Amino acid sequence: MIVMNTEYEILAANTAYKRQFATAGKPVIGHKCYAISHHYNVPCDQAGEHCPLQNALLNKGPDRVLHIHHTPRGPEHVDVELRPIIDAEHQVIGFVERLQTIRHASAQPSNQGLVGKSAAFNHALGELQRVAGSDLPVMLLGESGTGKELFARAVHEASKRARGPFVVVDCSGLTESLFESELFGYEKGAFTGAVARKIGLVETATGGTIFLDEIGDIPLAMQVKLLRLIESGTYRRVGGIETHKADFRLVSATHKPLQAMVADGTFRQDLYYRINAFPIHLPALRERREDIPLLINSLLQRANQPGNPAFHATPETLAKLIQYDWPGNIRELRNVLERARLFADDGKIKPEHLSLRTDTLASARLPLKKMNDADFINYVKLFTGTRKELAQSLGLSERTLYRRLKSCGLQ
Numbered sequence: 001m002i003v004m005n006t007e008y009e010i011l012a013a014n015t016a017y018k019r020q021f022a023t024a025g026k027p028v029i030g031h032k033c034y035a036i037s038h039h040y041n042v043p044c045d046q047a048g049e050h051c052p053l054q055n056a057l058l059n060k061g062p063d064r065v066l067h068i069h070h071t072p073r074g075p076e077h078v079d080v081e082l083r084p085i086i087d088a089e090h091q092v093i094g095f096v097e098r099l100q101t102i103r104h105a106s107a108q109p110s111n112q113g114l115v116g117k118s119a120a121f122n123h124a125l126g127e128l129q130r131v132a133g134s135d136l137p138v139m140l141l142g143e144s145g146t147g148k149e150l151f152a153r154a155v156h157e158a159s160k161r162a163r164g165p166f167v168v169v170d171c172s173g174l175t176e177s178l179f180e181s182e183l184f185g186y187e188k189g190a191f192t193g194a195v196a197r198k199i200g201l202v203e204t205a206t207g208g209t210i211f212l213d214e215i216g217d218i219p220l221a222m223q224v225k226l227l228r229l230i231e232s233g234t235y236r237r238v239g240g241i242e243t244h245k246a247d248f249r250l251v252s253a254t255h256k257p258l259q260a261m262v263a264d265g266t267f268r269q270d271l272y273y274r275i276n277a278f279p280i281h282l283p284a285l286r287e288r289r290e291d292i293p294l295l296i297n298s299l300l301q302r303a304n305q306p307g308n309p310a311f312h313a314t315p316e317t318l319a320k321l322i323q324y325d326w327p328g329n330i331r332e333l334r335n336v337l338e339r340a341r342l343f344a345d346d347g348k349i350k351p352e353h354l355s356l357r358t359d360t361l362a363s364a365r366l367p368l369k370k371m372n373d374a375d376f377i378n379y380v381k382l383f384t385g386t387r388k389e390l391a392q393s394l395g396l397s398e399r400t401l402y403r404r405l406k407s408c409g410l411q
C-alpha cells in the first residue's frame, strides 16, 4: 500500500511495497508512482493506459483497475485499488492505493497457467478479478481453444474456495441418465448395476467450484434438474430419498449461442438467467495477436523435456504465426508447435515446419512486401525481434525497411 498526493508523488509506503520496488540508493518516497511501477516518465493515462488516480479525482470516489507493473521479477499483473482522501472542504488531497499481485496469470513466459498481457486479455482478467471473490455464477464465453478451462480454474484459485476442490464436468459427452447419476450420485440398487452407493460430483465439489464445460449441450430435461439444484441449493442421489445440501460455486462455459438457443426453445430461459449472472468474453487468439510471441515461448517451455535443448521460433516463423488467423486458437497454436518440434532437429522452428491451414493464412492473401501502411505499422508494433530480423521476416533489405519505417513515422 502507498499514500500519494495529487501530483502522483508517493508520500508513504508500507513494507511490502518497499520490499517490492525500493532498491538500495533508490528509495520510493518522493518519487512518482508511474516512474516506480511502470517505468514511464508520464502518468499512465498519457501513456495509453487507464489511470485510476484521474478517475478517483474526478468522481471523488474509489477506482479499481488491472495494470501490468514492472517489478524486479519482470512484468506482473497487479490489481490496483485507489481511494481518495477528502478534506473538510470536500477537496481531494491525496490517495491511498492498494496493490495486489495477481498470481494466477503471468505477463511473462511461464511454464504453467494463464499467460497474456494484451489489452483484450487484460480486460478478461480484470473481469475475472472482480467476480472471483464473490460466489456469483460465472459464464465463460469464447471460441474453442481460447482457454475456458484455464480461466475457470483461475476463477477458482482467485476465490475464497481456492483450498476446496475444483471439479470439471464435460457436459457434451453425457447422456441424460448419465448426467444425473454423475452429478448427484446414486444409492445402492438405484438401477441395474448400481452395486454400491456412489458419491456424485456435486458432493465431491463441496466447499469448492464446479466447472460445467459446454453447458449448451445439456438436454432440456436435465436443464430442469440443474435449475432446481441451483435454485434450491439441494439435491438427491438417484434412488435416494434424503435431501443433501450443496455447497459449490458454479462456473460454466460454452461456445454455443445460448441466447439464440433460448429464443428457439432449446435452452431454458430461467436457467440461462441463473448461470449467466456474470458473463466473461474470452478473446480469440486473433484478437490478441500481441500475446502470440509470449504464448509461443510459454508453450515451448511447457513442452520441453529436461535435458533437451530449448526450442525457439525463427523470426520468419514468428512472422507467419503472428499473421495466421488461428481458427482453433491457443489449442491450435499448441498443436502446431508440438508438431513443429518434431521436425526442428537443431531446435530452430522454421516456417517449413509449420502446418497451418493455408486458407486462413493471411500472408496468402497479402504479400508482406505489399502490406498497406496500417497493416505494416501494426505488424512492426507486434514484432519483438531486432531490426535485422524484422527486415528478414518481411523479405526486405534493411535499407528498404528503414525507408519504409521512416515514411510511416516509425523510427
Ligand SMILES: Nc1ncnc2c1ncn2[C@@H]1O[C@H](COP(=O)(O)OP(=O)(O)OP(=O)(O)O)[C@@H](O)[C@H]1O
Residues within 6 Å of the ligand: 113, 114, 115, 116, 142, 143, 144, 145, 146, 147, 148, 149, 150, 151, 213, 255, 295, 298, 330, 331, 334
Ligand atoms: N492464456 C493462456 N495461456 C497459456 N495457455 C493457454 C491460455 N489459454 C489457453 N491455453 C492453453 O490452450 C489449450 C486450450 O485451452 P482450454 O482447454 O482451456 O480451452 P477451451 O476454451 O476450454 O477449449 P474447448 O472449448 O475446446 O474446451 C490448453 O492447452 C491451455 O493450457
